[in-house]
Amino acid sequence: MFWSGAMWTPRFRHRADPSESNSTGMAGVMKGQAMTAVSNGSPLVTWHVDAPDEAPGWARRNCRELRAGVTEHGAVLVRGLKLRDSETFAAVSRALADELMPEREGFAHRDEAPGPVYSSSRWPDDQIMCMHHELSYAHEFPALLILGCLTAPNHGGCTAVADSSAVLDALPSAVVDRLETEGWLLTRNYGSTVGLPWAKAFGTSSRDEVERYCRAGGIEYEWRGDELRTRQRRPALIRHPVTGRRSWFNQISFLSEWSLDPDVRDYLLSVLGPDGLSFNTAWGNGEPFTADLVHMINEAYARATRREPWQAGDLLLVDNVRMAHNREAFEGDRQILLAFADPVRARLAEVI
Template sequence: MRRRSLTDESVVDFGPLEPAALPVLATPQRAGVPLTTWVRDNAALVRTRMRERGAVLFRGFSEGADALRPVVEAIGGEGALAYQDGATPRSALGEGVYSSTEYPSDQTIEMHNEACYSWSWPRVLGFACARPSQTGGQTPLADSRNVLRRLPHDLVSRMERYGVRYLRNYTPGVGIPWQEALGCDESGLDAYADRTRVRVAHIAEDHLRTEAVRPAVVRHPDTGEWVWFNQATSFHLSTIGDELAEELLGQVGPERVPKTTRLGDGSEFTRADLGAIREAFAAETTAFDWQPGDVLVVDNLLAAHGRAPFTGTREIRVAMAAAADWNDVETRPARAGLPEHDGITVQTKGERR
C-alpha cells in the first residue's frame, strides 16, 4: 500500500461544517499536517472547493493562525495585497496581514463583498483566528449566487441598469482621514481619481467628497455564474441603525455623512429596497463559532461575509490576494465609473447577455 505523505490531498478530509451550509470544512486525518505546505501542494483542489461552495474552513492544522498569509498567497497565486482605499479602520500587523475591522464590539457588520466599492478588489480573502471572543464574534457567510436569486426582479433590474453609487465625505474628526483612506496627499488626488475612476471634489476647505459608480452584478470568471457583488446596504448610512443614523445626521448633516450609497443614477434607495436586500442576505446567511487556529479562505465573488457582535477579546486576522478590477469581469451594468456626463467612463469586459 502506498504510504501517504503529509502533503497528499487524501490526508485532508473535506466535509460540510453543516449540511448545505457555508463553509466546507477541511480537517487533517493525522496530527502534525502543516497547512502551508499542504495548501501549496494542493492549491488547485482548494480553489475547486471554493468555487463549489464559496469558502473553505481549515481546522486542526499544526500552524494555526500563522499560516494565514502563505495560505492566501498560495490560493491566490501571488503575494498578499495591501489594504487600500479602506472604508473601515484596521491595523497593519505586518507582511500583508491586518486586523479585522475595528468597529465597537456591540455592533454588527453587515454582509458585504470585500472592497467592491473600489476600482480593484481581492478575489481571495482569508481570515485566521488567533483568539476567539468569549461570546459571539462569528464571521457569517452568504452565497452571493443565492442572494441574487432571492431578490425581487424589479430591484435587480434597476441595479443591473444603474449600478451602485458610493459616496464618501471626509471631514475632520469624522471617520477615516482622506489621506489615509486614499493613500495620497493633495498632490496625488488627480492621479488617484484617474487610477480608480472616482470623482474627487473639494466641497469646502474642510470637506472632501468622492463618488464612484460600480456594477451591482458580476459574472464569476471561472464558474460563469452571475453573483450579487456590491455594498448597497453595508455601505449605506442605515447600516449603523436608525438611532445612530439620526444622531449622526443631526451632528454633521446629510451632505457630510462619512459614507452612504444611492442607485447609480443618483436616486435614493427606498426602505423597501434596502429591506429586500437584507432579507435575502438573512435567508442565506450561515455562521460558525471560531476556534483557535482556524483559517478561513473565501472566494470574494461567491461569498459575502460580515461580523456578529461579541464580548471579550477577539483577534481575527485578515489577508487578501489575487487582485482584480472591473476590467477583468463581465458585469451588469457593463460600465464601471461615473456616467459619461460626469466625465469618467470605463467600458468593462463584455456586454450583458
C-alpha cells in the same frame, strides 16, 4: 447594461474547473481528511486536518485542492492548521495566493502587518457588521479572501457567509433589472473627526496621488479644506471572473444609512446633515434608496447566511464574488487576520 462582465480582468492563474472537483468531491481530493458540512445546504464546508507545525508548507502542498474547494463551494474552513501569529498567517496566505494586494478605499480602521496582512476592521464589539463583498466599490478588488483566527472570542464573533446567488434569486426582478441597468452610486466623506481620514484610506498623504487614483478609478472627487468627498458609480452585478456566473456583487445595503443603528443614524444626521455621512448609497442616477429596499436586501442576506464559530488556528478561504461575509457581535478577545488575494481590475474605459 451599465457594466458588462467582460470588464473585469483577473490577474491570477488559479482557474479550477468546478466539474473536475465535482467528479471526486472534496473528500476525494483531500484523502485522509474529514470533511463535514456546517449544516444542510451550507456552502461552507470544513476540513479537519492534523497539520504539522509548519503550516505554510502544508498550504503549499494542498493549494490546488483548497482552491478547487473554494471554486466548488464558495468558502472552505480549515481546522487544525495551528496558526499562531501574523508571520505564519502571512506565509500561509502567500502560499495560497498568486498575489496579495493592499487595501485601498477602506471604510474602517485596520492594523497592517507585513505581507501585507490586516487585522479585522475596528467595529464596535456589540454591533454586527452587515453582509458585504470586500472592496466591491473599488476598481480593483480581491477575488479571494483569506482569514485566520489567532484568538477566538468567548461568544459570537463568527465571520458568517452568504451565497450571493441566493440573494439574487430572492430579490424582485424589477429591482435587479434596474440595478443591472443603472448600477449604484457610493458617496463618501473622508473626515478628520468622523469616518476614515483620506490619507489612511488611500495609503498616501499626497493629494496628487489620491487624485491620480480617483481619475484612474472613475471616481469624482472634491476637496473641502482638509477633507475629501468622493462619488463613484459601480455595477451591482458582475460576471464571476472564474466561473462566468452572473453575480450579485456590491455593498448597497452595507454602506447605506438605513443599515445604521437608528439612534446612531439620527445622531449623525443631526450633527453632519444628510450630505455629511461618512458613506451612503443610492441608485445609479442618484435617487436615494428607501429603507424598505435596504432592509429587503439585508433580509435576503440573513436567509442565506451560514456560520461556524471560530476556533483558534482556523483558516477560512472565501470567494469574494460568490460569497458575502459579515462579522457578528461578540464577547471577549477576538483576533482575526485578513489577506486580500488575487486582485481583479476593472477596465473602466469600457463603461457605457
